[in-house]
Amino acid sequence: MPMGFVIVLSVFLIATISTLANSIDRTIFTIYGYTNHFTYVIPQRVTQTVPNDQLAIIRGDARVDRIMEASIFFTNIKTVIGSLPFVVLGLAQENEDYLLKRVGTTLKEGRMPAEGMPEAALSEPLARNKHIKLGDLVAGPTDEGGISGAPVPVKCVGILTGPVWIAVTSKSFCDNVFLAAPRCTIYTTKNPDDLMTVNQLFSPAKHRQDGKLSPAKVQVLSRQNLIAQVRDSLSTMFLIMAVVNFTVIFVIALMSGMLANIYFTQRLAEFAVLAAIGYQRWQLIARIVGETLLLTLIGWVAGALATFAFLSAFKESLFEPRGLFINPLDLFAYQYTLPIPLAITIFAVATIAYRLLLFDPVSIIERR
Amino acid sequence: MNRPGRELACESVSLAYTDGARTTYALRDVTLALPPGNFYGIMGPSGSGKSSLLYILSGLKMPTQGQARFGDFIYNQRRSSDVAGVRRERFGFVFQQPFLLSYLTALENIVVAAPKADRAAYEKGRELLNGFGMEGLENKLPSQLSGGEKQRVSVVRAMINDPDILFADEPTAALDHTNGRLVVDTLAAWRVRGSVVVVTHDPEMLTGADEIINLRDGRLEK
Numbered sequence: 001m002p003m004g005f006v007i008v009l010s011v012f013l014i015a016t017i018s019t020l021a022n023s024i025d026r027t028i029f030t031i032y033g034y035t036n037h038f039t040y041v042i043p044q045r046v047t048q049t050v051p052n053d054q055l056a057i058i059r060g061d062a063r064v065d066r067i068m069e070a071s072i073f074f075t076n077i078k079t080v081i082g083s084l085p086f087v088v089l090g091l092a093q094e095n096e097d098y099l100l101k102r103v104g105t106t107l108k109e110g111r112m113p114a115e116g117m118p119e120a121a122l123s124e125p126l127a128r129n130k131h132i133k134l135g136d137l138v139a140g141p142t143d144e145g146g147i148s149g150a151p152v153p154v155k156c157v158g159i160l161t162g163p164v165w166i167a168v169t170s171k172s173f174c175d176n177v178f179l180a181a182p183r184c185t186i187y188t189t190k191n192p193d194d195l196m197t198v199n200q201l202f203s204p205a206k207h208r209q210d211g212k213l214s215p216a217k218v219q220v221l222s223r224q225n226l227i228a229q230v231r232d233s234l235s236t237m238f239l240i241m242a243v244v245n246f247t248v249i250f251v252i253a254l255m256s257g258m259l260a261n262i263y264f265t266q267r268l269a270e271f272a273v274l275a276a277i278g279y280q281r282w283q284l285i286a287r288i289v290g291e292t293l294l295l296t297l298i299g300w301v302a303g304a305l306a307t308f309a310f311l312s313a314f315k316e317s318l319f320e321p322r323g324l325f326i327n328p329l330d331l332f333a334y335q336y337t338l339p340i341p342l343a344i345t346i347f348a349v350a351t352i353a354y355r356l357l358l359f360d361p362v363s364i365i366e367r368r
Numbered sequence: 369m370n371r372p373g374r375e376l377a378c379e380s381v382s383l384a385y386t387d388g389a390r391t392t393y394a395l396r397d398v399t400l401a402l403p404p405g406n407f408y409g410i411m412g413p414s415g416s417g418k419s420s421l422l423y424i425l426s427g428l429k430m431p432t433q434g435q436a437r438f439g440d441f442i443y444n445q446r447r448s449s450d451v452a453g454v455r456r457e458r459f460g461f462v463f464q465q466p467f468l469l470s471y472l473t474a475l476e477n478i479v480v481a482a483p484k485a486d487r488a489a490y491e492k493g494r495e496l497l498n499g500f501g502m503e504g505l506e507n508k509l510p511s512q513l514s515g516g517e518k519q520r521v522s523v524v525r526a527m528i529n530d531p532d533i534l535f536a537d538e539p540t541a542a543l544d545h546t547n548g549r550l551v552v553d554t555l556a557a558w559r560v561r562g563s564v565v566v567v568t569h570d571p572e573m574l575t576g577a578d579e580i581i582n583l584r585d586g587r588l589e590k
Contacts, residue, residue: 273467276428277481277525278456280449362428365463365537366419 003259004299007344010252011303011337012310014245018333019311021241023319023326024080025230030325031077031086033164035223037103037192039199040070040087042184042219050185054218058187063198065190068095071174071183074148075120075139075167077129080324085148088120088138088167089186090174102188105162110134112158116172118150121158126165128321132156138167151177199224245336253343260292260348264355271356272364285353292348296341304334374404374532376425376563380434383420383586394420395431396586402579404532407559409574410567412583418567419537421583425565426459426535427451438533457483460526462536462555466518468510468525474517475506478525489528496524500554516547523554534558536566540573548573 041058043050049069058067069092074085091099093115100106105123113119120138122130132138138156143149160166174181189195199222202213213220264271271284311319311328319326383395395417402408402425410418423429424436427443435442438458443451455461460481468477475493482489497506500520510518519539526534536555540548552573558564559578566574574580582589 269465269467270469273461273463274480275452276455276463277461278452278454278459280452362423365465365467 003256003263003344004295004302006252006256006259007296007299007340008303008306010248010340011300012306014248014337014340015304015307015333016310017241018245018336019307019326019328019330020080020324021237022330022333023324024237025234026327027079027325028084028226028230031079031084031165032226034103034166035221035226037164037195038099038186038188039195039202039220039222040184040186041202041213042221043182044215044217044219045182046217047182048180049183051217054213055185057213058185058202061198061201063189063191063194065188066095066098068092068099068186069171069183070095070186071171071178071181073139073150073154073169073174073178073181075130075154076143076148077126083144083148086126086165086167088154088169090169090171091186092171095171095186096168099186099188100160100162100166100168102192103162103164103166105160105164105166108159108161110156110158113169113173114157115170116176117170118152118154118173118177119157120154120167120169121160122156122167123160123162123165125320126167127156127159134159196223249339249343252340253347256344257347257351260344261351261355264288264352268359268364272359272361275359275361276365281357284356285349288352288356289345289349292345293341296344300337300341303337307334374439374563375401376404376438376533376565377401378421378424378431378434378436381421381424381431381436382433383417383424383429384432393586395424397434398583398586398588399434400581400588402563402565404563405559406578407556407564407576408566409577409580410565410583411569411571411574411580412589414569415585416583417586418569418583420586421581422535422537422565422567426461426533427455456481457529458532460529460531460534462519462523462526462534462539462551464538464541466510466522468513468518468521470510473507473509474502474513474521477510477521478528481525482528493524493528496527497521500524514547516543516550519543519547519551520554523551527558530561532562534562534564536564538567538569540568540570552576 041050055067058064071090072087075088076083077086107121108124110121112121122138127133134156136156138154139148139150140153141149141151154169189198199220203220203222203224274284308328311326315326315328377400379399381395381398382393385392385394398421410421412418420429424431430444435444437443438454441454469480472480475490475497478493478496479485479489494506502517502520505513505517513521534555539551539555543551552566555564555566556576568574
């Protein structure tokens with residue numbers, strides 16, 4: 001019983017930690033999911049707009065559908081790794097209509113931002129994340145942190161609904177208020193499935209002069225770059241997690257192995273009598289292996305179910321409002337716990353089998 | 369493997385324990401033959417080597433000198449797994465304590481000793497329990513049985529494989545007189561199917577024995 005409980009707790013602990021850790025990139029990919037539909041290119045500090053030679057490269061690809069100039073500002077959102085800037089796209093009316101249609105988003109509540117007015121429309125999860133409703137401030141002069149904020153208070157006038165997080169305002173408002181802010185270029189592809197290929201082709205590559213976008217002139221905020229940046233910044237964390245995981249598994253295997261040995265010592269008479277009545281040693285070892293496997297299997301399943309129940313129960317009430325998008329059925333996280341029953345079984349069986357091979361049943365029966 | 373004969377015997381058997389420079393003999397130069405179909409009692413004062421002789425005769429211990437055999441199956445010339453196989457298939461054991469597995473029912477405890485835990489073994493176990501007046505106890509856990517009932521279950525466990533020899537080491541020591549008598553009578557009844565070898569220090573328990581072997585200081589007493 002105590003051993004089973006240890007297994008349940010350890011599976012719960014590791015699966016929960018792994019799910020939460022995995023949720024970091026899941027969160028970022030959810031928040032910046034619009035990169036699946038369009039890519040935006042920002043000029044480097046040298047120019048305010050994307051240079052013409054760079055635009056020519058984009059225009060030169062027949063797979064590109066529309067190229068739009070957007071003026072932008074940023075608003076802070078909550079994530080598991082702290083506040084992150086989220087872009088509010090200032091677009092001309094025609095482009096705004098096109099882009100929202102492309103990402104499958106419609107107005108759910110309120111209205112779209114009026115031309116030149118300090119107004120914005122946000123998708124539902126974005127509004128939930130910022131705890132704002134119609135009429136509340138999306139950004140303002142008192143916003144803290146890096147590039148986020150606006151010199152004038154920007155109100156939320158519309159709530160959008162759709163599969164991606166997106167925020168829009170009017171281009172004229174941005175152009176009038178964010179005078180020195182860079183103007184970015186957004187592009188889509190005729191066939192949405194081509195976006196990744198086109199991104200790959202355009203992505204600036206250092207030391208290469210082969211006609212692709214130049215990193216000295218522009219930054220490309222594409223899906224690929226997002227994934228690469230996230231993976232790079234999280235790699236150390238995943239390494240730490242792997243070390244912690246290994247340590248926990250080692251300690252738990254050791255502890256469970258010792259518990260199994262104590263349990264075995266309590267049952268020595270049972271094994272002695274079985275050996276005396278003619279059970280072969282391998283049969284006794286098989287009995288231990290079977291029992292340990294069954295116990296660890298039940299413990300693992302119970303631990304996995306407890307993790308799933310816990311994460312499912314608190315997914316929407318606890319995690320998502322804090323900008324943490326978890327998958328309670330994250331198979332990778334559950335796979336991470338598989339070494340626990342294996343290590344426990346191997347350690348417990350090896351030590352007990354050794355004792356079984358050496359023990360003298362008669363001495364145990366005589367002692368009683 | 370040839371099917372061994374049925375006579376139980378030991379020849380010039382000694383069992384010594386060495387502790388540093390000191391050697392203690394539990395048995396010294398014991399020779400005896402126990403033809404099948406009898407009820408044998410082994411008696412002697414505490415420390416006389418009664419249990420050691422039973423363990424040697426049943427292949428649970430190997431002598432330090434001499435040899436013990438079951439028919440032509442000489443224990444110390446065989447692998448321990450073969451000896452274990454003989455114990456499993458041809459012998460039954462009753463110990464001072466019943467040593468029932470606490471998480472198994474009475475019937476499951478009996479079937480544990482069967483060569484194969486199949487439907488026939490369960491049926492046979494049930495019949496034996498009923499035959500010894502323990503109807504209705506088959507599904508009880510050891511914790512729900514009295515001391516006498518537990519020991520009788522352990523006797524039935526020893527009989528489940530139709531043993532040629534039933535070995536019992538002080539089977540009545542933890543029982544009151546009535547229950548002790550009941551257990552010994554049950555064991556003695558087995559002589560029609562095989563031999564019974566009972567170690568005890570209580571002569572009253574061996575009143576029906578065909579032969580009593582007396583031991584003193586590890587030697588046979590004439």
